Each structure stands twice: as C-alpha cells, then as structure tokens.
C-alpha cells in the first residue's frame with residue numbers, strides 16, 4: 001500500500017518536472033499557455049476598444065482635433081510665405097539694419113506676389129496679419145492691391161499693340177496648355193454646348209489644367225502666374241482658362257521671362273513658336289517698368305524700411321510672435337521687446353483672471369462649506385429641501401441669473417435702493433457694484449456655488465458621525481473635534497470643489513462679459529474678442545494655450561501638494 | 571464607603587427618552603452600576619441599548635429623569651467633559667491619523683506634555699499587544715487589530731468608566747471569543763467600570779458581572795449570568811437567553827416554592843412558580859433542554875412524567891439533540907451529553923420524560 005502511493009507520487013513529480021523541462025507550459029489545446037492567454041486578452045482589449053470607439057471618434061473629431069488645430073494656429077504663420085512666396089526668398093538677403101529700402105528684384109518679386117494675391121483677394125488677409133505686428137500695414141496692402149494692376153497694364157498694352165492675338169484667351173490657352181488638355185477641354189466645351197442646346201443638365205467636372213511640356217522650364221514666371229490663374233478660374237469661377245484672358249500680371253511675367261530667356265520660342269512649335277519669337281524680338285524695345293517706383297507710387301507707405309523689416313521678421317512658417325504678444329512682448333526686427341505701454345494688457349488680464357478666480361473659489365468655499373455640512377447632517381427630508389434650493393440655480397438659465405444680478409446690483413438697483421432707504425448710503429453716493437470686479441465675483445460665486453457644494457456634500461456624506469462623537473468622547477471640544485477630525489476628512493471634497501470651481505471660472509466668459517464692465521473682464525473675454533471681432537485667431541490661440549498651460553500647471557502643483565487621489569467627487 | 575459608591579457609580583434614575591415626542595424608546599429606566607463592575611446591556615435590535623449608552627456618553631439628552639455619575643447629575647455636562655471612554659461599533663479610528671496619533675489625541679486635548687503622552691501611548695499599545703503598530707494607519711490594520719486600538723484609545727486617558735457599543739460585532743467567531751477574554755481581563759485588571767452593549771447572549775453571559783436584558787425600552791431582568799440563565803424572571807428572558815422549551819398551561823395548585831401546572835393537553839407537571847400567584851392562572855412553563863431527563867432511574871419517584879415520542883435525533887459531536895413530540899408540542903428539544911453510557915434515542919421510540927421541579931419555571935403567560 002505504501003509502496004503504491006510512493007510510486008504514484010514519484011510519477012506525478014516526474015510529470016511535473018518533465019513539463020517544466022520541456023519549455024513553456026501548455027494550455028489544454030497544446031498551444032503555449034502564454035500565447036493563448038495573450039490571445040484571450042487581445043480579444044478582450046479589442047472588444048473594449050470597440051465599445052469606446054464611437055465616443056472616442058466623436059471626441060477626436062469634434063473636440064480634440066479642433067482644439068489641436070486651434071493650438072496649432074498659435075504658432076502657425078504660413079500666410080506670409082504662402083502669399084508672398086518669391087518675396088520672402090529674395091527679401092531674406094536684405095539687411096534691415098542698412099537703413100535702405102530693399103533692391104529692385106525684391107520689389108519685382110513683390111509685385112508679382114502682390115498682383116496674384118490681389119487677384120485672389122488674399123492680400124487683405126495678409127495685411128490684417130501683418131497689421132498685428134506693425135500698425136498701418138493693413139491699409140498699405142489694401143490700397144496697393146487696388147492699383148497694382150496698373151503696372152501689368154503697361155506690358156499688356158504693349159503686347160497687344162504688338163499682336164492683337166495676345167488679347168485673346170485662346171492664344172494663352174494654347175501657349176500654356178498641353179495637347180492632351182486642349183483636346184480634353186475642347187471635347188468638354190462641345191459636350192457642354194450640346195447639353196445647353198438640348199436644355200439638359202451637364203455636371204461633368206472640368207478637366208484639370210495641364211501645362212505643356214517645357215512651359216514651366218522656359219517661362220517660369222508666366223507659368224507660375226498662369227497656374228494661379230488656372231486654379232482661380234477653376235475653383236472660383238468654375239470655368240476653364242479658355243473663357244477669359246489672363247490677369248495683367250501675366251503680361252509682365254511674360255515680359256520678364258522673354259527678357260531673361262530670349263530663345264524660349266525654340267522650345268515651342270507652330271503658331272506658339274511664331275508668336276513667341278515675334279514677342280521675344282520685340283520685348284527689348286518695350287518700355288520697361290521701374291517696379292520700385294511703380295509700387296511706391298501705388299502707396300507711399302512702402303518707402304518705410306520698417307514695413308519690409310516686418311515682412312522679413314515674420315516670413316518663417318512658424319512664429320513665436322503670437323505667444324510673445326500674449327505676454328505683452330513683441331518680436332521686432334531688433335529682437336524681442338516689450339509692447340508699447342498702452343498696449344500691455346494681457347499680463348494684467350492673466351493676473352486679474354487668476355486673482356478673481358481665486359477670489360471666487362475662496363468665496364465658494366466659505367459660503368459652500370457650511371451649507372454642505374448642513375446638507376449632510378440634516379435629516380433626509382430637510383436636506384432634500386435644501387438640496388433643491390442649492391440646485392435651483394442649475395435649473396435657471398445662466399443669462400437670467402446674470403441679468404438678475406444686474407438688476408440687483410446696479411446703482412438704481414434693488415440693493416442700492418434698500419441701502420439708501422435704510423439710510424446706510426447717501427442717495428448721491430450709491431455704491432458701484434456692477435460692471436466691475438465686485439460684480440463679476442458676486443455673480444460668478446453665485447453661479448459656481450453648486451459646483452463647490454456638490455462635491456463637498458458627497459464627501460461629507462461619507463464621514464460617519466461617529467468620528468466626531470468619538471473625538472468628543474475622547475475629550476475634544478466641539479471646535480477641536482471639527483478642526484482635528486471632521487475637517488481633515490472633508491479636505492478631499494474641498495479639493496475637488498476648488499479644482500472644479502477654479503477651472504470653470506478661469507475660462508468663464510458670459511458672466512464677466514455681462515457684468516464685468518472694463519475692470520471685471522477675464523482673459524477669456526479677450527480671447528472671444530480676438531476670435532469673433534478682431535479675427536486674430538493666432539493671438540486668441542496663443543492666449544488659449546497659455547490659459548490651458550496655466551490650468552495644467554496648477555493641476556500639477558495641486559497634485560504635488562494635496563495629491564489628486566485626495567480629490568473625490570463622491 | 572462614600573454615598574456614591576453605595577448608591578452606585580453610575581445611576582439611571584427613572585430615565586425616559588423619546589426621539590419624536592410620540593413613542594418612548596426608553597421607558598422608565600432604573601439602573602445602578604457599581605464601581606468596577608462589568609455590566610452588559612443585552613437585548614434585541616431596537617430595544618434602546620444604544621440610546622441608553624448615548625445618553626450616558628452625552629450625545630443624547632434624557633427626555634425625563636436623571637443620570638448620575640459618581641453621585642453627580644451629568645445631564646448638563648457636555649460629552650467632552652464627562653471623561654467617559656467609548657468604543658464604537660465601527661471603532662471610529664480617525665483614518666487620517668496614525669495609530670499613535672489616534673491614541674495621543676485624547677491626551678493632546680487634555681494638554682498632557684509630549685513625553686508623558688509618548689509613554690502613555692506606548693503603555694496603552696503594549697497593553698493591547700500592539701506595540702509595533704504605532705506608525706500605521708488604521709486602514710492598514712486587520713479588524714481585530716483595529717478593535718484593540720479602539721480599546722486602547724478608550725483606555726489611554728484612564729477614564730473610570732468605559733462604554734462599548736457592540737465592539738466585537740464585526741469580528742469572526744474565533745477572534746471575537748479571544749477579544750471577549752482580553753476585554754474582560756483588561757477591565758478587571760484596571761478596575762474600570764464597563765458598560766457593554768451587545769445582542770449576542772453568549773458574549774453577555776461569558777463577559778459580565780451582571781447582565782441587563784432590554785426589551786421594549788425596559789430592563790426585563792438585571793442579574794448575574796448564571797441567575798439569568800437558570801432563573802429567568804419572565805417569559806421574554808427565558809426565551810431570549812439560551813434555548814428553552816415552552817408549553818402553555820394553567821396553575822393547578824401552589825405550595826410555597828413549588829406548584830403543579832396542568833398543561834393544555836391535561837397532563838400534570840411540577841414547576842417553580844415565578845410570576846404566578848394563585849391557582850387557575852394561565853402560565854407559560856419553561857424548561858431548559860439539558861435539564862430534561864428520560865432515564866427514569868434518575869428521576870424522583872413521585873415526579874410527574876410526560877409521554878413523548880422521538881421525532882428526530884441529531885448528532886452534534888459533544889451533545890445529542892433530540893426533538894420530541896410532547897403534549898402536542900412537536901418542537902420539544904432535549905440535549906444530552908455525549909457520554910460513553912449515554913443512550914442514543916431512535917426516531918419513533920416512545921419514552922417518558924421528567925425533570926426536577928426546580929428546573930421547570932412557571933412564568934407569565
């Protein structure tokens with residue numbers, strides 16, 4: 001009997017040691033256990049991912065992506081290099097400290113960039129952008145844009161005088177377009193005409209414009225202008241380039257190209273070659289335009305080297321300029337400097353926002369703590385009543401509540417009337433309680449109070465009354481029992497409430513807008529102004545980013561000091 | 571002896587309590603607890619035990635009557651000035667303080683110097699054999715350990731009176747028995763007066779000098795454990811404490827400290843009259859299962875016996891538990907010791923049972 005059991009034991013032991021010698025432990029189906037565990041877990045993870053996917057996608061698309069885009073705008077500055085691509089390159093070599101205007105070639109490139117931008121109506125946007133950095137630039141761009149075509153007309157007239165064919169759309173289309181495109185476009189035109197005849201709907205898209213071989217190489221400026229033109233025709237007019245002659249600037253471009261490359265016609269054939277070589281022969285005798293003088297003539301302001309220095313400073317694709325502006329600094333050609341004193345508002349606004357948010361948070365704690373204490377210690381029926389009173393503001397429109405404060409606090413308002421009636425305040429020295437910081441703090445404390453009370457209440461609710469009783473039975477006075485025993489246990493609720501209220505108030509907008517006047521507005525009001533009125537989105541984004549960073553920083557500090565685990569929302 | 575100790579260290583004098591002004595939760599409570607006594611309040615849920623304790627500790631005020639501590643009425647003394655140690659059912663150890671800080675708390679609020687504080691805390695921790703746990707948080711302790719800390723905290727400021735409200739309710743059976751022993755030992759060692767609340771009757775019987783059985787806001791019986799068990803004063807106590815067989819009957823005849831009761835089936839039995847006074851009264855007779863005898867040789871010759879039929883025999887290790895049908899009652903239980911010569915009854919067997927007259931008590935119906 002004992003022999004037998006020994007034998008089975010030995011067997012069992014061998015089997016166990018065998019499997020561990022052979023390598024990995026196997027699951028029932030013979031696969032390594034680790035592998036099948038991972039498979040099982042992967043399936044679980046996939047299922048979990050599938051469950052949260054809709055919300056995740058929703059949030060990514062509607063929340064994270066726009067925010068990321070907005071934040072990106074705070075450093076993005078491609079508008080300068082997009083609108084003035086050639087100018088930016090040539091201007092890079094200019095030394096702004098020389099005190100002189102940039103050279104002829106900068107003005108020439110600037111003319112081409114500006115003429116194209118003016119046609120595409122992008123020059124005003126650029127003007128607005130650069131106006132943030134240097135006041136007055138906006139009107140420079142606007143006014144010059146209106147008169148820039150005069151320059152190209154000089155060449156256009158000369159080309160047309162030389163050969164009337166230059167005034168025809170088809171001349172240009174044949175010169176610039178490829179054979180394939182010409183055929184395709186003509187077929188399209190025929191179909192469209194036929195459809196029009198038969199009164200049918202025709203919605204085949206326009207064929208994309210395509211340059212002929214060598215056009216880009218032989219006539220680079222003209223091709224660049226014509227490319228923009230073709231794009232403009234297609235997207236803005238839904239027409240092909242066969243429908244309209246190109247912009248005046250195209251003639252100037254052709255002039256420059258033929259001057260630079262008189263043999264360009266050699267690369268073309270047939271009619272194109274003829275007309276081009278004729279032009280190439282003629283252009284040296286053309287009346288040339290002094291671009292510098294011509295541009296200065298469109299607008300006197302371009303003679304200020306400061307303007308060109310600003311364009312140069314802000315030509316990179318990414319800039320810290322918005323962030324600098326957001327902290328009352330500016331990037332000038334001479335480095336980073338403080339904004340002029342009368343434009344320094346953002347640091348003050350940030351400080352004010354933080355200060356007032358702290359005040360609001362503080363008054364919420366002071367007002368909310370006793371209420372929450374009462375709520376959690378009253379019998380159920382009374383505490384429910386009180387809870388309804390606490391929640392009442394939640395159920396009233398924010399605007400109504402804020403307007404109510406206006407009625408109450410204004411100088412002819414209820415409170416002032418009452419004080420005057422009581423004789424506490426003279427009729428001619430009524431208190432100013434609205435449209436200033438006081439008004440904002442009062443109204444916002446009222447609005448945010450529930451966000452303090454609810455977390456406090458939910459934490460206090462979980463503190464058993466036996467703790468305070470125990471403290472008293474151990475000899476503590478009411479105050480000691482509260483301060484040493486009850487209060488420390490309610491701290492997580494205070495923490496949660498403070499974080500909630502502070503973060504909500506730091507980004508609050510409507511109430512300060514309505515009751516803040518000029519001294520009680522927040523940084524968010526300024527952000528809203530830049531988003532919707534001044535359209536300086538870059539600065540708005542920079543201000544928003546700083547606000548976000550401040551909140552995250554405070555959150556981190558709070559985590560270090562109090563510990564985020566100590567925050568309980570119940 | 572001072573007047574106070576003669577009168578009792580803690581005295582409830584005609585105390586009444588109502589929470590809502592409609593029903594009395596405590597009705598006319600009179601109780602006197604001697605110095606150094608271990609008194610247990612035992613009773614079913616809602617019988618007012620905690621309420622009494624809270625009135626004593628000062629967290630509830632008596633609606634009527636006086637509570638005296640050491641001869642002085644304490645109705646108007648706030649809880650923190652009463653100097654009564656208290657152990658709560660959930661221990662109420664302050665979660666944000668370490669064990670040592672918890673223990674130091676009552677000393678701190680009494681402005682005891684730091685060095686004294688430390689030595690007292692250490693002493694108290696050693697007393698409950700938790701010397702090494704001073705630096706821990708309550709959440710890092712097991713239930714039994716927390717219980718000991720709660721006890722140590724209630725004792726560390728050397729109160730003369732300690733109140734405990736179901737302090738062992740949350741512990742498992744084994745730990746509970748161990749702690750029962752430790753608590754009684756400590757209480758006697760330190761000579762403190764203890765008022766202990768429980769609804770576990772074994773706990774009450776094993777720990778206490780005296781037990782007050784509560785029901786319906788009144789003390790039903792106040793007596794030492796053995797007296798309570800063997801001589802219950804009324805049917806509530808008899809049924810509440812331990813297991814009891816009860817049968818209804820009518821008093822036939824009373825002769826001094828013995829009487830004869832006619833059961834509703836017509837059978838006659840011997841009993842001790844407890845709260846019956848004259849023949850013809852309805853009565854509930856009660857007899858402990860372990861006092862029932864079916865071995866005729868061990869009974870009095872002239873003892874009344876009853877016919878019984880065995881319904882069920884349960885082997886419980888140290889004892890046998892046999893269910894009988896007696897005088898129409900199918901839940902009559904007898905318990906016999908598992909001794910070598912003990913007879914094991916079989917279901918269906920017909921036997922005759924009897925008892926010593928003093929073991930059978932005729933109580934109020």
Ligand SMILES: Nc1ncnc2c1ncn2[C@@H]1O[C@H](COP(=O)(O)OP(=O)(O)OP(=O)(O)O)[C@@H](O)[C@H]1O
Nearest residue numbers: 589590595613614615616617618619620621622769
């Ligand atoms: N704060 C209170 N308000 C109103 N009624 C109460 C209050 N506390 C207790 N009661 C009522 O008083 C009665 C006695 O309660 P008490 O807590 O003293 O019972 P207990 O004997 O300690 O019961 P348990 O064994 O369940 O702890 C119960 O009916 C209870 O409903």
Ligand SMILES: [Mg+2]
Nearest residue numbers: 619620621735
């Ligand atoms: Mg109780």
